[in-house]
Amino acid sequence: MIATDFRSGLERLGDMIAEASVIVPFTGAGISTESGIPDFRSPGGLWARNRPIPFDEFVASQEARDESWRRRFAMQENFAAAKPARGHRALAALYKAGKVPAIITQNIDNLHQASGFALDDVIELHGNTTYATCLGCQKRFEIAWAKDRFDETGEAPSCSECGQAVKTATISFGQSMPEDEMRRAAELARNCDLFMAIGSSLVVWPAAGFPLLARNSGAKLVIINNEPTEQDDIADLVIHHDIGETLGPFVGN
Template identity: 80%
Template sequence: MIAPDLRSGVEQLGDMIAEASTIIPFTGAGISTESGIPDFRSPGGLWSRNRPIPFDEFVASLEARNEAWRRRFAMEPTFAAARPGRGHRALASLYKAGKIPAIVTQNIDNLHQMSGFAADDVVELHGNTTYARCIGCGRAYDMAWVKRSFETTGGAPDCSACDEPVKTATISFGQAMPEDAMRRATELAQQCDLFLAIGSSLVVWPAAGFPMLAKNCGARLVIINNEPTEQDDIADLVIRHDIGETLGPFVGN
């Protein structure tokens, strides 16, 4: 059911939240645009201006690694300045109230952690861009180290422990999804009674399968997104309005 207007949508959402015992939010890029993080997929988004660098190309080509890091450093002021928006803060309020045990996200911006979620309760399907990892041994590096290394050598850094390439701790096209995160997201989707898909186009698989999984396991499904999605027809409630305005009333004091 598509909410006819924002007010009735918020009222119905409030009733569903009140009735639910276990809520699992699933968030995509749309929840972070209010925080100044640009959407990747929409017309005019980052991917329409820069072709994504697939994982195998990153591994095989030093120039691809250099370009990947140049792009990341160009985005650093944007990520550094971003603060949780109303959507992040509303979900954090429900988390602190005990309604939300954990959150599943496609986002890489760390804003759910900044809003008040414990890091262990943020299931990151596509990783996190605020730090880096060696693709060989998995050693973590902070961005300041990577930038110093890049500026000193003029090129993408290698791991100081095993000499394999270091990349942002994100999941690139062609890179295997994180098994632990996928398993945990599956369990959360199966166990909730209300699943909130927020700001996701629901076209990136396998992540896009979680709303359907939750619905098939008996949960009510709410989709909050400015644009239509392919799963709107199975949702119990669809709110096609600004995410900050929709979730703002649920921000706790």
């Protein structure tokens, strides 16, 4: 049901949250725009201006690795300055109240952890851009270390241990989805009674399958997004409105 009136939709959302025992939020880029993190996929977003660099191209091409890191450093000010917004804080309040066991996110900005979620309770389907890893030995590197190497050599950093390419700890196009995270997300979707898809266009698969899995497993489905999604017609409640305004009343509840 699409809420035609924001106030009545907000009241219905409050009732559904109050009635639910196990709530699983699923978040996309829309929840972080209020924090100053640009949306990648929307018209005018980053990917409209810059073609995404696929994983196989990153691995094969020094030029592609250099460009990938150049883009990452260009975004550093946004990521470093970003703080959890109203949406993040509202979900963290539900988590602290015991309503939310864990959160599934397509985001790479670390803002759910910063809002109060334990590291193990943030299921990152697309990884995390606030640190980097070696593609060979999986050694972790901090972004500041990568920037120092890039500034020194003018090239993407290589691992100090094994010499292989270092990449932000994100999942690129063509890169395998993280198996443990996908398994945990599916388990959460199957075992909740309210699934909330927030700020996601629900077009990127297989991640977009989790709301459908939850719905088919008996959960009620809420979609909160500024724009329509392809799954609006199966949801119990759809709110097309600003996420911060929608979830703001639940901060601290």
